[in-house]
Amino acid sequence: MHYLGYKNTRTIRTEMSIDTSNSEQLSNFNDQVKNILDSVLALAQLNFEQKADLRGNCEQLDSLSAGINMLGEELRSKIVELNEREMLIKEVHHRVKNNLQIVSSILNLQSNVTDDERIASKLKDCQERIASMALVHEQLYNSNNLSELEINEYFGSLCLRMQNSFHQDKIDVRFNGLDTSLFISSDILIPIGLIASELIMNSYKHAFHQKEAGKIHVELNKIDTQLTVAFHDNGIGFNSQKANEQTSSLGLALVHSLTEQINGSIEVTSNSTGTSIQLFLKL
Amino acid sequence: MEIMDTHKIELRCYTTYMGEDGIARSIVKPNAEIELDDAIANSKAVNSLFQGEKFPLLIDSSKIKSMSKEARKYLSVNNRSTHITSFAVVVKSSLSTIIVNFFFQLQKPSVPAKLFTNEKDALSWLQKHKNNKN
Numbered sequence: 001m002h003y004l005g006y007k008n009t010r011t012i013r014t015e016m017s018i019d020t021s022n023s024e025q026l027s028n029f030n031d032q033v034k035n036i037l038d039s040v041l042a043l044a045q046l047n048f049e050q051k052a053d054l055r056g057n058c059e060q061l062d063s064l065s066a067g068i069n070m071l072g073e074e075l076r077s078k079i080v081e082l083n084e085r086e087m088l089i090k091e092v093h094h095r096v097k098n099n100l101q102i103v104s105s106i107l108n109l110q111s112n113v114t115d116d117e118r119i120a121s122k123l124k125d126c127q128e129r130i131a132s133m134a135l136v137h138e139q140l141y142n143s144n145n146l147s148e149l150e151i152n153e154y155f156g157s158l159c160l161r162m163q164n165s166f167h168q169d170k171i172d173v174r175f176n177g178l179d180t181s182l183f184i185s186s187d188i189l190i191p192i193g194l195i196a197s198e199l200i201m202n203s204y205k206h207a208f209h210q211k212e213a214g215k216i217h218v219e220l221n222k223i224d225t226q227l228t229v230a231f232h233d234n235g236i237g238f239n240s241q242k243a244n245e246q247t248s249s250l251g252l253a254l255v256h257s258l259t260e261q262i263n264g265s266i267e268v269t270s271n272s273t274g275t276s277i278q279l280f281l282k283l
Numbered sequence: 284m285e286i287m288d289t290h291k292i293e294l295r296c297y298t299t300y301m302g303e304d305g306i307a308r309s310i311v312k313p314n315a316e317i318e319l320d321d322a323i324a325n326s327k328a329v330n331s332l333f334q335g336e337k338f339p340l341l342i343d344s345s346k347i348k349s350m351s352k353e354a355r356k357y358l359s360v361n362n363r364s365t366h367i368t369s370f371a372v373v374v375k376s377s378l379s380t381i382i383v384n385f386f387f388q389l390q391k392p393s394v395p396a397k398l399f400t401n402e403k404d405a406l407s408w409l410q411k412h413k414n415n416k417n
Binding site: 070 | 351
């Protein structure tokens with residue numbers, strides 16, 4: 001139980017008890033005012049070593065000095081606390097990324113030892129999904145912002161990573177980002193990254209059978225508060241009606257479920273000249 | 284009634300004793316600069332006054348010069364056992380008002396606590412908390 005809601009604070013008398021005709025008193029007063037201002041300036045520069053003096057000549061100035069010194073102590077303690085918390089969050093992101101990479105490596109090893117191509121392919125899919133999440137934690141660990149990531153930077157890295165992972169020279173992945181920076185919370189970016197990785201993976205795996213070369217194009221657009229992530233490929237297409245419905249395929253089921261999770265919507269069009277999928281999201 | 288000197292506990296920054304009215308007193312010495320060790324020593328002195336029943340405490344801080352952050356934190360009575368039901372702090376100068384306000388506003392005490400500018404009002408408020416068991 002606290003009584004702090006009561007009138008606990010007291011108004012402080014403000015009349016100064018100095019004789020302005022006494023040059024020594026006036027000089028001491030000015031010196032102490034300068035000392036207080038220097039201490040405030042030091043605090044503004046986060047220099048906590050300099051303290052304001054309590055000289056015993058003027059009670060009001062001593063009170064100001066004491067208040068400034070205590071404010072400095074509290075500020076210093078909060079800054080130390082914040083720094084420690086920031087380091088802890090970074091450490092968590094680092095460990096999550098490392099653990100996800102371990103899981104990804106285990107899946108990779110498992111896929112290498114299986115003779116069943118279908119199982120190996122499913123394991124590879126899971127590996128890609130995990131890698132897209134690990135990328136979020138890696139970028140958060142390396143950035144100064146511990147909860148949000150710049151979407152262009154994330155998508156750029158994701159596309160590059162997937163291109164390296166599938167290493168199919170005949171398929172070109174291009175990414176067009178936003179004209180301006182946009183920071184998005186990792187809570188939203190992880191599902192978006194998973195959706196993107198699922199759709200790019202689908203194009204790689206299914207769109208370019210019997211084709212000499214292919215293009216996958218990922219594009220971000222933002223109009224007012226609506227973000228659109230568009231995926232295009234010039235592959236052989238598929239039955240888009242099936243893709244717009246809830247489906248038994250894990251990949252597309254995941255896409256629908258994650259879209260719902262971020263309160264987004266998805267639109268799929270596909271024909272024999274390619275597939276276009278757009279993810280709409282209100283920010 | 285004058286308290287016999289032998290019943291007073293004299294510390295570097297405080298004089299502490301139990302009043303005839305069952306309210307303990309801690310008087311901060313003139314120009315005291317209270318550090319954590321002083322806060323701990325006075326806390327022990329206050330607790331040594333315990334005789335089976337919790338009691339309120341009056342702290343006269345009117346002549347204090349400074350109190351370190353560690354001492355402020357310790358004296359807020361958070362996360363430690365105490366024999367006091369409540370405490371009132373008396374301040375008079377603007378310096379003591381600022382120091383004690385910092386203590387009150389930033390370190391939320393865990394027992395009822397209030398700031399006063401005169402001893403009479405403080406004692407009257409503490410009387411109401413004499414039987415608090417917390």
